[in-house]
Amino acid sequence: MSAKANILAKLKKSLEGTTPIVDDYDVSLVTQPWSYAPEQRIARLRQLMEAVHTEIHLTTDAGWPTLLEQLLHDRQLPSLLIAPTTPYGQRFTAHCAGREGLPTLKAYDRPVEDWKDELFNDTPASLTGTLGAIASTGSLIMWPTREEPRLMSLVPPVHFAILKASEIHDNFYEIQQKFQWAAGMPTNALLVSGPSKTADIEQVLAYGAHGPKDLILLILEDA
Amino acid sequence: MNAEQRIPAIQIENAGDPDFRARARKSLKDDQLRRNFRTAMDSLMTKRAVAFSDADERERLREMGNRIRARALSKLPELLERLETNLTRNGVKVHWAETVEEANNIVLEIARAHEAKQVIKGKSMVSEEMEMNHFLEGHGIECLESDMGEYIVQLDHEKPSHIIMPAIHKNAGQVASLFHEKLGVEYTKDVDQLIQIGRRTLRQKFFEADIGVSGVNFAVAETGTLLLVENEGNGRMSTGVPPVHIAVTGIEKVVENLRDVVPLLSLLTRSALGQPITTYVNMISSPRKADELDGPQEVHLILLDNGRSQAFADSELRQTLNCIRCGACMNHCPVYTRVGGHTYGEVYPGPIGKIITPHMVGLDKVPDHPSASSLCGACGEVCPVKIPIPSILRRLREENVKAPDDPQKVMRGQGSKYSRKERLMWAGWRLLNTSPTLYRVFGFFATRLRGLTPSNIGPWTQNHSAPKPAARSLHELAREHLEGKR
Numbered sequence: 109m110s111a112k113a114n115i116l117a118k119l120k121k122s123l124e125g126t127t128p129i130v131d132d133y134d135v136s137l138v139t140q141p142w143s144y145a146p147e148q149r150i151a152r153l154r155q156l157m158e159a160v161h162t163e164i165h166l167t168t169d170a171g172w173p174t175l176l177e178q179l180l181h182d183r184q185l186p187s188l189l190i191a192p193t194t195p196y197g198q199r200f201t202a203h204c205a206g207r208e209g210l211p212t213l214k215a216y217d218r219p220v221e222d223w224k225d226e227l228f229n230d231t232p233a234s235l236t237g238t239l240g241a242i243a244s245t246g247s248l249i250m251w252p253t254r255e256e257p258r259l260m261s262l263v264p265p266v267h268f269a270i271l272k273a274s275e276i277h278d279n280f281y282e283i284q285q286k287f288q289w290a291a292g293m294p295t296n297a298l299l300v301s302g303p304s305k306t307a308d309i310e311q312v313l314a315y316g317a318h319g320p321k322d323l324i325l326l327i328l329e330d331a
Numbered sequence: 332m333n334a335e336q337r338i339p340a341i342q343i344e345n346a347g348d349p350d351f352r353a354r355a356r357k358s359l360k361d362d363q364l365r366r367n368f369r370t371a372m373d374s375l376m377t378k379r380a381v382a383f384s385d386a387d388e389r390e391r392l393r394e395m396g397n398r399i400r401a402r403a404l405s406k407l408p409e410l411l412e413r414l415e416t417n418l419t420r421n422g423v424k425v426h427w428a429e430t431v432e433e434a435n436n437i438v439l440e441i442a443r444a445h446e447a448k449q450v451i452k453g454k455s456m457v458s459e460e461m462e463m464n465h466f467l468e469g470h471g472i473e474c475l476e477s478d479m480g481e482y483i484v485q486l487d488h489e490k491p492s493h494i495i496m497p498a499i500h501k502n503a504g505q506v507a508s509l510f511h512e513k514l515g516v517e518y519t520k521d522v523d524q525l526i527q528i529g530r531r532t533l534r535q536k537f538f539e540a541d542i543g544v545s546g547v548n549f550a551v552a553e554t555g556t557l558l559l560v561e562n563e564g565n566g567r568m569s570t571g572v573p574p575v576h577i578a579v580t581g582i583e584k585v586v587e588n589l590r591d592v593v594p595l596l597s598l599l600t601r602s603a604l605g606q607p608i609t610t611y612v613n614m615i616s617s618p619r620k621a622d623e624l625d626g627p628q629e630v631h632l633i634l635l636d637n638g639r640s641q642a643f644a645d646s647e648l649r650q651t652l653n654c655i656r657c658g659a660c661m662n663h664c665p666v667y668t669r670v671g672g673h674t675y676g677e678v679y680p681g682p683i684g685k686i687i688t689p690h691m692v693g694l695d696k697v698p699d700h701p702s703a704s705s706l707c708g709a710c711g712e713v714c715p716v717k718i719p720i721p722s723i724l725r726r727l728r729e730e731n732v733k734a735p736d737d738p739q740k741v742m743r744g745q746g747s748k749y750s751r752k753e754r755l756m757w758a759g760w761r762l763l764n765t766s767p768t769l770y771r772v773f774g775f776f777a778t779r780l781r782g783l784t785p786s787n788i789g790p791w792t793q794n795h796s797a798p799k800p801a802a803r804s805l806h807e808l809a810r811e812h813l814e815g816k817r
Contacts, residue, residue: 133590134395141388220572254624280593284593289589296616303610309506317479318537
């Protein structure tokens with residue numbers, strides 16, 4: 109018999125004569141303590157994400173490209189990785205078009221194998237959107253796509269993310285239900301709650317373990 | 332010598348101590364080890380308490396966590412098949428292994444098919460069960476840990492001493508000396524700098540690796556999703572950068588529905604580290620799709636039994652498999668805090684280690700595990716999925732002394748502490764206490780011959796005075812008292 113058949117046979121034998129436990133999932137317990145008035149959501153998200161060293165800027169749909177330009181300049185970042193076909197990628201490309209002295213825009217437009225070395229060794233920052241956020245835990249939701257691949261939010265040391273204030277939700281349960289996650293999960297879905305960190309040495313918290321050292325979140329208050 | 336420069340705490344491989352007791356004696360004398368653990372455990376306990384500041388919410392959530400895990404186990408075979416069906420539909424290849432040997436061979440086969448030379452590993456306790464690093468190295472394949480703590484212990488040829496904080500037995504000075512010695516970098520005790528050294532070294536390895544290996548925190552049957560939590564990003568690196576990803580997990584890690592992970596995730600991160608959530612929650616449902624630009628081309632899941640089906644067979648011991656590997660039981664254990672993780676000599680230390688390890692290696696291999704506990708109950712009180720660890724420990728003590736001819740075979744290596752002499756003594760004790768005549772005769776002689784009781788009875792009299800029966804038994808005194816009244 110195969111390993112699978114053996115394992116399943118043993119498990120089934122052990123359950124003989126028993127009935128499965130009923131699903132008595134308590135929705136209120138995972139929603140009620142984690143519900144917020146709309147005007148509290150930004151504050152809650154901010155409090156939790158800043159507590160783990162996320163840099164947060166409140167801006168507007170019209171104002172973010174100028175703010176991003178300023179932040180890139182302040183950090184003296186020579187280049188920025190963008191997703192060239194996403195609205196944010198296109199907006200920032202248009203914002204930079206024809207102007208001198210701005211960081212080089214790199215497009216993630218080919219398989220990683222074709223430029224892995226450059227991604228790892230010469231890509232200091234990236235810009236991605238988000239699918240929304242979760243106020244209760246202070247988390248950004250990301251579903252990487254063909255247009256905005258998953259390594260964009262992981263490999264570059266500085267990650268800029270854009271979040272629409274209207275897309276901050278209360279809790280993880282609400283997100284799963286509202287957007288029917290169970291009906292179809294993407295290749296990779298992520299909750300990101302800050303820059304990468306570790307406390308593996310003497311429990312001393314250190315940022316920039318393996319992922320981004322800095323997570324900079326631009327919240328579009330009017331979007 | 333400066334205490335901070337002293338590196339090895341305990342090295343399992345060459346410690347040469349045959350059993351738990353010998354290792355415990357050694358650890359108890361290691362002041363630095365005890366300080367490192369005490370400090371860390373105190374801090375972890377405080378963080379958990381703060382994260383669960385509402386006791387009512389905490390207790391209701393623990394109850395819910397218990398119900399979700401119990402429900403998953405109550406239909407485990409069905410859920411495993413559903414998980415396989417959904418993962419297969421998503422393009423993930425599912426493998427089954429009864430033993431660690433089988434699991435290792437599956438990994439090796441995949442590695443050979445890809446002519447892999449380098450494997451990078453995210454944190455996975457199941458791969459520790461398999462001793463995968465050692466196995467692959469034996470076949471000429473480098474297998475490197477990428478979790479900072481795991482990397483540190485691997486560099487020092489040690490094993491993890493805690494399931495969440497593998498290098499918790501070391502302090503920054505010890506890590507500094509280790510990096511200086513093994514990596515040739517300048518000695519620094521600055522934790523930020525030490526982490527940056529680890530980051531630089533391992534980035535190159537993520538870049539080069541042919542295969543990434545990870546564990547799984549929850550496998551969701553409903554959607555065919557592997558959920559991993561982590562703070563460092565090494566899990567995302569291991570599962571997202573190399574062309575092949577192999578996830579290894581125990582057969583008990585499956586949950587029925589995606590929504591089930593909501594309370595479990597909250598229980599896990601708050602119990603483990605006092606965090607509302609980890610930096611990354613990574614949900615993987617398929618390999619790279621045809622038009623996607625990154626991610627592994629192949630994703631494999633290995634479902635490992637390794638003794639779990641034995642625990643599953645007994646409805647009391649089955650609760651052991653509720654475990655979501657948060658480590659809270661060890662953080663709160665007075666024994667673990669004093670002897671440290673290495674004393675247990677096996678992959679899983681602390682209270683959960685004491686109840687899961689006997690199923691994996693046989694009770695006769697770890698005969699002291701069930702009794703290395705004061706039964707104070709702290710582990711059961713903090714367990715986020717309400718595993719009754721103290722009562723399971725008592726149950727394992729019973730299994731440990733079962734007679735060889737006992738027809739009930741519950742677990743491998745049962746009865747390893749069975750002693751005919753002890754059985755006989757207990758039988759005599761029972762007889763004495765159930766026969767009034769015998770009891771009175773015994774009482775008479777025990778009081779009259781009290782002068783003959785020994786004044787030195789081993790370890791007891793090292794710190795206590797020797798027990799001496801009273802001149803008259805309570806029965807006798809009571810009888811006299813009542814007769815005097817008449």
